[in-house]
Amino acid sequence: MKLNSRQRDILRATVRHYVNTAEPVGSKSLAKGYDLQVSSATIRNVMSALEGSGLLYQPHTSAGRIPSDSGYRRYVDELMVPSEPLTRRMETTLSDRLDWNGLAMEALLKESAQVLSRLSGYIALVTLPHVGTSVVKHLKLVRVSDHQILLVVLDIYDNHSVLLPIAPDPKDSELKDEHLDIDAELQVLSNFLTNQLRGRSLHDAKLDWSDLDQTFQRYTEALQSAIADLAKKTSTAPNSQILISGLAEALDQPEFAEREQIRSIVQLLEDGRDQLWPLIANPLLPDTETGSPLAKRQRIRIWIGAENPLEPMRACALIASRYGHSPGPTGSLGVLGPTRMLYENAVAAVEAAANYLTDAVSGSQIEGVGVS
Structure with a gap:
């Protein structure tokens, strides 16, 4: 339809009135509270037409009307304007409260989740960032015994290490001065590897050994094998941990008055995070095909009511967004609340938080802020 x-004006007014009051909306309330410039009888006729189209419904025969999931969807896609004042307030609060140069990444994300839940009024969900391919910052080789050395690789979030054997030096069978020689050689190799690989993925580690003296040939085979092993290790699946904030406050909403509804939501958040993870971690996939204005907004995806694939969320709305830029570190965040959600504010809060965290994780590539 x-x-x-x-x-459009009457659907917009109905959604806003119901969000504010949590009470079914009648035509007289809209005529009195909104400048619709039509009579209550006209409003009633329009609301009836909207009900016939599935955008509104009556919970009881004698009650007013409330938005359906389809009504909220139409409102979000066509009528909603995210709150610019809340966006600025969110950005200011994050900047004033958080100092990502002084926080480990996980601490920063926990604080961001708290701010997001407080300003939106809903449950905040934030995933830890994941780097699709590890980007090298520094490499170090350290002798740990007469027959082994340790290769340590620092990437932008973590450090990785592997032991490898030392092949004997064919030119010297005596060990009395070999320790000094090995330490010096390892320092040269450390500098060489760092210069060759800094800013690159371990998967792209095609080293040019031609600049090295023949002395170092005894290390090359073991090093190439060790770097290949680390490349496989760092390409494992991302951490599926979800940081959650604001659960107690959000459950004060009247929609969660029923004990069973509360139990199902809490159980999902505590024990069903593996089910929730794909929704949070891949927020863009469905909306890119709709062509709606919402799909063009920055990284935003919204599931409303029955659109949610998980049964405990069928009375909820989930707004999710990505932060970060691939191939660098990326993660996701969102808010979960009742379908009777103040979408303008929730979308603005999620966008502002995503923008802030994008700057933070992008900066961490330079500053070296890591996950604790």
Whole structure:
């Protein structure tokens, strides 16, 4: 159903009134509280047409009307304007409260989740960032015994290490001065590897050994094998941990008054994070095909009511976004609340948090802030 301007105005007013009051909306309330410039009888007729189109419904025969999941979807896609004042407030609060140069990444994300839940009024969900391919910052070789050395690789979030054997030096069978020789050689090799690989992925580690003296040939085979092993190790699946904040406050909403509804949501957040993870971690996939204005917004995806694939969330709305830029570190965040959500504020808060964390994880590539 294509809405005319009057239908759009009345649907918008109905959603806003219901979000504010949590009470079914009647035509007299809209006529009194909104400048619709039409009579209550006209409003009633339009609301009836919207109900016939599945955008509103009556919970009881004698009650007013409330938005359906389809009504919220139409509102979000066509009528909603995210709150610019809240976006600025969120950005200011994050900047004032958080200093990502002074925080480990996980601590920063926990604080961000707290700010997001407080300003949105809903449950905040934030995933730890993942780097699709490890980007090298520094490499170090250290002798740990007469027959082994340790290769340590620092990437932008973590450090990785592997032991490898030392082949004997064919030119010297005596060990009395070999320790000094090995330490010096390892320092040269450390500098060589760092210069060759800094800023690159271990998967792209095609080393040019031609600049090295023949002395170092005894290390090359073991080093190439060790670097290949580390490349496989750092390409494992991302950490599926989800940081959660604001659960107690959000459950004060009237939609969660039923004990069973509370139990199912809490159980999902505590024990079903493996099910929740794909929704949070891949927020863009469905909306890119709709062509709606929402799909063009920055990294935003919204599931409303029955659109949610998980049963405990069928009375909820989930707004999710990515932060970061691939191939660098990326993660996701979102808010979960009732379908009777103040979408303008929730979308603005999620966007502002995503922008802030994008700057933070992008900066961490330079500053070296890591996950604790």
